[in-house]
Amino acid sequence: MGLLRFNYRSQAIGHYVDITVAYPTDEYSYFDESHPRQHHHTVPGTGKKTPYVPGMKFQTVYLVHGGGDDDSLTYRYTNAELFAQRNHVMLVTPDISNSFGLDTEYGVCYHTFLTEELPVVIQTLFASSPKREDNFIMGYAMGGNAVLGAALLRPDLYAACVDISGGIGMTLDTAKLQEEMTSRHFLEDFKLYTTTFPKPEDIPDSRFNVYAAAKRHKEQGDTLCDFILACGSKEFIRWRVEKDVEILGQLGYNVKYICAEGYDHDFRMWNDYIEIALDKLLPLKRRAILPGE
Numbered sequence: 001m002g003l004l005r006f007n008y009r010s011q012a013i014g015h016y017v018d019i020t021v022a023y024p025t026d027e028y029s030y031f032d033e034s035h036p037r038q039h040h041h042t043v044p045g046t047g048k049k050t051p052y053v054p055g056m057k058f059q060t061v062y063l064v065h066g067g068g069d070d071d072s073l074t075y076r077y078t079n080a081e082l083f084a085q086r087n088h089v090m091l092v093t094p095d096i097s098n099s100f101g102l103d104t105e106y107g108v109c110y111h112t113f114l115t116e117e118l119p120v121v122i123q124t125l126f127a128s129s130p131k132r133e134d135n136f137i138m139g140y141a142m143g144g145n146a147v148l149g150a151a152l153l154r155p156d157l158y159a160a161c162v163d164i165s166g167g168i169g170m171t172l173d174t175a176k177l178q179e180e181m182t183s184r185h186f187l188e189d190f191k192l193y194t195t196t197f198p199k200p201e202d203i204p205d206s207r208f209n210v211y212a213a214a215k216r217h218k219e220q221g222d223t224l225c226d227f228i229l230a231c232g233s234k235e236f237i238r239w240r241v242e243k244d245v246e247i248l249g250q251l252g253y254n255v256k257y258i259c260a261e262g263y264d265h266d267f268r269m270w271n272d273y274i275e276i277a278l279d280k281l282l283p284l285k286r287r288a289i290l291p292g293e
Contacts, residue, residue: 001025001085005072008121012113019118020071021126022081022091024058024288026051055291057129058090059136059284060122062114062158063274064101066141067168071095078271083278087286092122100169101139101146103207104196114146115154129289132223136282138162140270145169148227148244152210155217155225162228162277163244165265167237168193172211172247176240178203211247218251227255228281230273232263256281 002025010017061084065074071093075081084091099110119135122128129135137158139147144166151161152172171177178200180186186193198206217224227248231241238259248255263269278284 001081003075003081010113010117012109012117014108017113018071018095019121020075020091020093021122022075022084022093023126024085024088024090053288053290057127057134057289058088059134059289060090060092060128061278061282062118062135062137062147063091063093064096064114064137064139064143064146065093066139066143066165066270067098069141070097077267078274080271080274083275087278087284088288089278089284089286090126090128092118092128094118096143096146098142098192099146100142100196101149102170102196105198106195110146111150111153115150115157119157132157133159134285134289136160136162138164138274138277138282139166140164140274141166141265142169144229145171148229149210151225151227152214152217153207155222158225160226160228160282162230162273162281163241164230164270164273164277165232165235165237165241166229166244167231167235167240167265170208170210171240171244172214173240173243174204174209174211176243177208214248214251214253218253224253227253228258228277229255230258230260230276232260232265232269234262234264235269236265 002023005018005020007016007018074093080091096110101110101114103109103111123130135158137147137151144163147161148163148166149170151158181194181200197208203209229241229245231238245255245257
């Protein structure tokens with residue numbers, strides 16, 4: 001697996017931002033080229049087997065970090081790189097700061113960055129397939145809510161969304177979001193929350209009302225993203241995750257919920273469910289996409 005961290009100036013955010021990309025490569029092995037782990041392909045017109053074919057593409061999972069983290073922490077605290085190599089898929093982790101993946105009220109457009117700018121950058125610089133069926137989005141903790149919002153607002157971009165432990169930020173329960181913003185916890189201990197979102201009374205008619213967007217996409221007959229939500233049985237935000245699952249089901253979305261027995265809101269949960277998502281839950285090809293496919 002190759003791992004590259006690069007930095008570029010984002011027009012949407014207005015400053016330089018770090019991106020970590022894990023991309024499949026050939027791997028040293030005792031096995032010969034016929035073994036499934038080798039991922040060798042036949043070059044059209046030559047019969048030659050090689051791990052790299054000009055024009056080949058990879059399926060891509062945008063993996064979004066949690067609050068207080070950055071793009072590098074995901075790869076230091078989990079085995080995401082190993083899981084990606086095993087499944088021959090590209091991972092892209094942007095640094096979204098503590099933004100909840102939103103176009104914030106203080107003027108920094110992280111949702112626009114995540115859903116409009118970043119895919120173009122990645123598909124231009126790397127062998128990332130532009131097809132919707134080959135793109136997925138996954139996040140944990142704050143990143144779980146960021147990807148939930150991204151997939152509800154832009155279902156045209158992703159085949160599936162995996163929200164792991166996403167309990168603070170974007171939610172389909174608009175009334176609860178309004179209530180949370182007036183609580184002592186957020187007004188005194190988590191002030192960034194109140195500067196990210198508009199005033200509580202303005203949320204129903206704002207871009208932060210993802211319930212309205214989800215309902216509109218469903219009623220219009222738009223292609224919808226599939227959703228997988230996972231939460232530990234001991235997590236303090238479990239009720240919030242389960243409420244989002246309930247509302248998605250009521251709206252008629254394809255949603256799968258996993259309550260992970262014995263898990264809490266920590267990297268043990270996130271490491272294991274990044275692995276489970278890549279190994280079992282996402283409809284991955286687990287190979288390169290050759291020219292003409």
